[in-house]
Amino acid sequence: xxxxxxxxxxxxxxxxxxxxxxxxxxxxxxxxxxxxxxxxxxxxxxxxxxxxxxxxxxxxxxxxxxxxxxxxxxxxxxxxxxxxxxxxxxxxxxxxxxxxxxxxxxxxxxxxxxxxxxxxxxxxxxxxxxxxxxxxxxxxxxxxxxxxxxxxxxxxxxxxxxxxxxxxxxxxxxxxxxxxxxxxxxxxxxxxxxxxxxxxxxxxxxxxxxxxxxxxxxxxxxxxxxxxxxxxxxxxxxxxxxxxxxxxxxxxxxxxxxxxxxxxxxxxxxxxxxxxxxxxxxxxxxxxxxxxxxxxxxxxxxxxxxxxxxxxxxxxxxxxxxxxxxxxxxxxxxxxxxxxxxxxxxxxxxxxxxxxxxxxxxxxxxxxxxxxxxxxxxxxxxxxxxxxxxxxxxxx
Amino acid sequence: xxxxxxxxxxxxxxxxxxxxxxxxxxxxxxxxxxxxxxxxxxxxxxxxxxxxxxxxxxxxxxxxxxxxxxxxxxxxxxxxxxxxxxxxxxxxxxxxxxxxxxxxxxxxxxxxxxxxxxxxxxxxxxxxxxxxxxxxxxxxxxxxxxxxxxxxxxxxxxxxxxxxxxxxxxxxxxxxxxxxxxxxxxxxxxxxxxxxxxxxxxxxxxxxxxxxxxxxxxxxxxxxxxxxxxxxxxxxxxxxxxxxxxxxxxxxxxxxxxxxxxxxxxxxxxxxxxxxxxxxxxxxxxxxxxxxxxxxxxxxxxxxxxxxxxxxxxxxxxxxxxxxxxxxxxxxxxxxxxxxxxxxxxxxxxxxxxxxxxxxxxxxxxxxxxxxxxxxxxxxxxxxxxxxxxxxxxxxxxxxxxxxxxxxxxxxxxxxxxxxxxxxxxxxxxxxxxxxxxxxxxxxxxxxxxxxxxxxxxxxxxxxxxx
Numbered sequence: 001x002x003x004x005x006x007x008x009x010x011x012x013x014x015x016x017x018x019x020x021x022x023x024x025x026x027x028x029x030x031x032x033x034x035x036x037x038x039x040x041x042x043x044x045x046x047x048x049x050x051x052x053x054x055x056x057x058x059x060x061x062x063x064x065x066x067x068x069x070x071x072x073x074x075x076x077x078x079x080x081x082x083x084x085x086x087x088x089x090x091x092x093x094x095x096x097x098x099x100x101x102x103x104x105x106x107x108x109x110x111x112x113x114x115x116x117x118x119x120x121x122x123x124x125x126x127x128x129x130x131x132x133x134x135x136x137x138x139x140x141x142x143x144x145x146x147x148x149x150x151x152x153x154x155x156x157x158x159x160x161x162x163x164x165x166x167x168x169x170x171x172x173x174x175x176x177x178x179x180x181x182x183x184x185x186x187x188x189x190x191x192x193x194x195x196x197x198x199x200x201x202x203x204x205x206x207x208x209x210x211x212x213x214x215x216x217x218x219x220x221x222x223x224x225x226x227x228x229x230x231x232x233x234x235x236x237x238x239x240x241x242x243x244x245x246x247x248x249x250x251x252x253x254x255x256x257x258x259x260x261x262x263x264x265x266x267x268x269x270x271x272x273x274x275x276x277x278x279x280x281x282x283x284x285x286x287x288x289x290x291x292x293x294x295x296x297x298x299x300x301x302x303x304x305x306x307x308x309x310x311x312x313x314x315x316x317x318x319x320x321x322x323x324x325x326x327x328x329x330x331x332x333x334x335x336x337x338x339x340x341x342x343x344x345x346x347x348x349x350x351x352x353x354x355x356x357x358x359x360x361x362x363x364x365x366x367x368x369x370x371x372x373x374x375x376x377x378x379x380x381x382x383x384x385x386x387x388x389x390x391x392x393x394x395x396x
Numbered sequence: 397x398x399x400x401x402x403x404x405x406x407x408x409x410x411x412x413x414x415x416x417x418x419x420x421x422x423x424x425x426x427x428x429x430x431x432x433x434x435x436x437x438x439x440x441x442x443x444x445x446x447x448x449x450x451x452x453x454x455x456x457x458x459x460x461x462x463x464x465x466x467x468x469x470x471x472x473x474x475x476x477x478x479x480x481x482x483x484x485x486x487x488x489x490x491x492x493x494x495x496x497x498x499x500x501x502x503x504x505x506x507x508x509x510x511x512x513x514x515x516x517x518x519x520x521x522x523x524x525x526x527x528x529x530x531x532x533x534x535x536x537x538x539x540x541x542x543x544x545x546x547x548x549x550x551x552x553x554x555x556x557x558x559x560x561x562x563x564x565x566x567x568x569x570x571x572x573x574x575x576x577x578x579x580x581x582x583x584x585x586x587x588x589x590x591x592x593x594x595x596x597x598x599x600x601x602x603x604x605x606x607x608x609x610x611x612x613x614x615x616x617x618x619x620x621x622x623x624x625x626x627x628x629x630x631x632x633x634x635x636x637x638x639x640x641x642x643x644x645x646x647x648x649x650x651x652x653x654x655x656x657x658x659x660x661x662x663x664x665x666x667x668x669x670x671x672x673x674x675x676x677x678x679x680x681x682x683x684x685x686x687x688x689x690x691x692x693x694x695x696x697x698x699x700x701x702x703x704x705x706x707x708x709x710x711x712x713x714x715x716x717x718x719x720x721x722x723x724x725x726x727x728x729x730x731x732x733x734x735x736x737x738x739x740x741x742x743x744x745x746x747x748x749x750x751x752x753x754x755x756x757x758x759x760x761x762x763x764x765x766x767x768x769x770x771x772x773x774x775x776x777x778x779x780x781x782x783x784x785x786x787x788x789x790x791x792x793x794x795x796x797x798x799x800x801x802x803x804x805x806x807x808x809x810x811x812x813x814x815x816x817x818x819x820x821x822x823x824x825x826x827x828x829x830x831x832x833x834x835x836x837x838x839x840x841x842x843x844x845x846x847x848x849x850x851x852x853x854x855x856x857x858x859x860x861x862x863x
Binding site for chain 1: 762765775777778779780782783784785786787788789790791792793794795796797798799800801802803804805806807
């Protein structure tokens, strides 16, 4: 299925350099063995048949006239620029730390993407309105491989919202995504990703960033759906004073399996990173959380912190946490903390003593835990629908 | 302005003395069933043990060397001679221990420790116990403390029931190797309700180039018993890589309480691949105190299995990795019953290019409702040639638990130094105080003479360099 012929079809009409990139990636892809995800229990996964994605996915461009936004699948006249950005990710020092979900999955995206955007905030421009990207998976478009490249040029400010959503409930969708991010000096980039696939679908997603001098990236991954969701987010704090932040929420219920891997790779001095993850496990859900703080030699006075809070609502859930701290540099501050357990019985009792029933009280406490992260979602409509989703599912 | 702290290595001259080797029996290099049978015959073992050794050898030959953790590619297992017995029989009186061996022990302070009313000494010289003594009153209470070789003969039923049941040859390549060639070690049995109020000590030591050390420690505490066992290790320096693949199996009965303390200070060519496990019954307590200072490579992850309701585990560990060392250590706790609790508290120090790795496991099975666990790991980096990694794994399979984990890495904070200096303490002393304070939680868990030894081992000479 995933043959050279398919690549040839995909490159027909596409610009030259990106076509070549597809072909090279295909060679890499075809030489790699299938990857298993042992901890989450995904073995010998068979990627479904390739399908084109035929829906418009740029939702909002209003107020974004100066933003450069083009589809990676189009015949582009700025592809030399795109290639120059992509090449940054294959430099040895960058590639060393950025594995994503593994080369099998990332090279698959580079060879077979059916969607994806190049988004660039030009130097010094501050965008008040977020860019909204809406990948809707439906019966006719159940297959999504998105290859995104987001660049915030020096001193720019931009917020990007990527919403992965599904319309009907009775089919299996597939998603494998790759989002590469470059944050130049003094730029600020916020990326909100919401994943709400149905209980039959499979989600793979890799995210990389390279952050320059005093640049800042803020990720807000919100993972609510899919039968199996395996996601990865790796940040290279390449230069002095660079900052990266991940504030994530996951809610796993039913038979859902989630594997979340976050990594902060400190190279620059005074670089600063923070990972804050809050999650709820319910029914027979299984979750693996990995958070790596890595201080490379030379990253003096860097500081990194990582925390995970897990609320476990049922006896039958399974929660693995692997927070790792790797340090080659003495002059750093790194710490991580994990707490796992049930809802605080005293607080629950207090709320119930005020006349709430147990379900309501629990819902309120979960909302209270998640709200600081939801408040970072800049779109009220999206925020409201995410909160409603969670409310409904706690009640079930 | 940030400053660097210079910490000197441990002074090893005391521990790196070696005696000339005199052997009565030395097995051929490499491992074959014949070698195993020879070892077993030489020890005059019952048939089941010979069979067990042969079965373990089979498993050993099938298993691969682990591909994670430390690099073991320099370890030539065939070169390591499985079994060497010193030219000394088992002694019951210190005066009869050969002078040469005594000198080595003297320099390690064992007879002095004995004088200070320690309960018993089982010092392992190469592969067999050469000295054994146990206080009269303990014998009267029914406490058994003897070498494993004799325990197999005298208490065959008890040994057979427990031997390598917690750590099986199937666990990994080195437990299989241990099962095939184990030699020496201690057997401790404390009957129900007996409280041994003085620590039982054994001092393990190698003294043969290329010799493997595969001692087996088996401790059984019956209901309500209490004991403290101290294992100390020290070895002379050799040019050939040495391997230590011992096994420690601890059975803690209902309401029993065992403290197991170790200071490992193998010479810097040693591969310390030891396996330690404890099984704790209802309301029993296991306390581990573990100091890892020596060896070239250590991979050591003592495991506590909390099998009975209300069982408790505590682990306190310090690891000091200096130049050329890769010390990969950590604690494993399995909560397999309700209301079990565990506390893991570790400190690691890395300097001079040393690599300190904390690798831990905390698991709560579906039965472990109302379990409580806290893990705290702190690492101190003394320079940026060194590496300090922390990898705690948590696997939780039930909801009604309370788990907390914290880890930190960093160097000596300038605020702390500044604070102490503002109190009239000079800079060097301030730094020394902070490093001593850092290992204090471990030091205070040890009996006094061991705490003194720990301080000697660390022997931190602090020297500030400005700029």
